[in-house]
Amino acid sequence: MRENKQKSLMRIIKRNRFVFITFVVIIAIIAITSLIHEWLHMNSYMKNRETFRVINDVIAGRREFNSILPYMKEYGFDYRSYEELLDVYKNNEILTEICKFAEFVRKSEENDFKESYKILTFSMIFIVFGLSIGMLFSHRNYKLVKCYIKDSKERFNELADNIYVAKLNEANVVRYSEDEDIQRAVYKINLVHDILESLKHVPMTASIEDFISETGSALCRYFDSERFSVALIDHEESKIVAETAYFTDKRIQIKLGPGFSQKFSETSLGKMITERTNWRIINDFEEFYSYTKSKSMKLLLEEGFKSNLTVLASINTVPFGFFFLTSSRPNNFTEDDAKLFFSVSDILSHRLYYTLNLQKALSEFAHSLTDLVEFKDNETGNHIKRVSLYTKLIASNMNLPPKLIRILYDFAPLHDIGKVGIPDSILLKPGRLDSDEWKIMQTHVGIGMHIIDRLAENTNGIIDAETINSMRNIVQDHHERWDGKGYPNGKRGEEISIEGRILAIADVFDALTTRRPYKESIPFDVAVDMIVKEKGRHFDPAVVNAFTNCLEEIRSVYEMLKD
Known part of the structure; x- marks a missing residue:
């Protein structure tokens, strides 16, 4: 029975x-x-x-x-x-x-x-x-x-x-x-x-960083580990890309961080994909590195780890990533540990897959909202891509948390969403705006905030509070100035959110280097000098320093996505 x-x-x-x-x-x-x-x-x-x-x-x-x-x-x-x-x-x-x-x-x-x-x-x-x-x-x-x-x-x-x-x-x-x-x-x-x-x-979430943090806390406790991480498989480019990691010791200096990638042919994980191996144990990193010279293994050794257990993440037998448990002790994992970890990997895989799809859907939705502005404004889609990439480069140089960097990249395109409510006669005017027109143009910030608030209400908690708050900061603060002379609220210094301070430089720099109906574009180096001269006045000095520290990457984006 x-x-x-x-x-x-x-x-x-x-x-x-x-x-x-x-x-x-x-x-x-x-x-x-x-x-x-x-x-x-x-x-x-x-x-x-x-x-x-x-x-x-x-x-x-x-x-x-x-x-x-x-x-x-x-x-x-x-x-x-x-x-x-x-x-x-x-x-x-x-x-x-x-x-x-x-x-x-x-x-x-x-x-x-x-x-x-x-x-x-x-x-x-x-x-x-x-x-x-x-x-x-x-x-x-x-x-x-x-x-x-x-x-x-x-x-x-x-x-x-x-x-x-x-x-x-x-x-x-x-x-x-x-x-x-x-x-x-x-x-x-x-x-x-x-x-x-x-x-x-562990709450269902639209953020892979939250998934890793919440899940890692439980798994590290049960498997006597100090590090839990996730890597995703990019089948189109035949490579494996690391996401963020959870550490029980927050003092560890991260070496193998999000964005690190290797081709299938460059890592033994590629063999796990092709052979559909459910799990793998490496109980001595130093010995493994001595004959493989694995880049990822070298970075893990530099973090102070000695062994790990890897399980394939898959949906309907199709692999899409990996789960890793890592220890600072050699020989920490057994076959019983591997079988146990694999037995719960199905639920982990479905939760991770849900998180990734929801995260992607929200990102695509943000870009679709941005299309509404593009239909009205003369700015091109490349403007949106450039601002997002400039923002990501600056935030990464400032060593901001991985989740905030991703939020900035995904939702930076929303910074001018309120322009959908500005009349075409003002938005598309070829010359300078008069004082009355300028007041109307400034209302796009309030319109954008209303759109974000309605989005938060209608998604019924699917988007977490941290992401919603960053979206509000992006829309509300990117026209504020470090010296307090910006709009809409005249915020000064660190009263301005870090999202707004970073967006301010990315948006202004792209506006300077792009041709508009009422002005010609400014050469790259001249625009950089103009940004630096506004250090401490228009822009946060720390953000300007981060901007100048990654100028080569900024220039690469500029050249690649020039109108």
């Missing part, structure tokens, strides 16, 4: 896992479909941007009036009256006709924007709904596994009692041997149960 119950539980567990994977696939398909839709509209978007640039140039006198004719024909605009005005050269009426054409193009663009917004909104609603359902099934699966283990534990206890009764007349050595086996089996089941109980209290 109990055996049938366990078989039934396993069938339900497998069915729930299949449903969970199906939801993940559906969410991925919807996300990909949304991206394809945006790509299909990109040609129209780029054509609109080019048309607005030509209109601005004609109005500013940088192009001839007749240079706009091909665009009128392409859009199906009634260009004959415009040709007649050109023949008689009535300047005011020509400008009026150009404005009509600009309004025609704007409405065309607005229709495209509304269609994209509807699709984006539907996709996000379905993604959030799908993730919620996925969490429900994941939690239900956890409870079923717990029930399965509890039932197995009861069976073992019954078996132990029966053996003592049935074997009373047998030799003592046999009784002792079986007793030892049963005790070991019961101990393992109890340990798995305890580990799963600990993992039960």
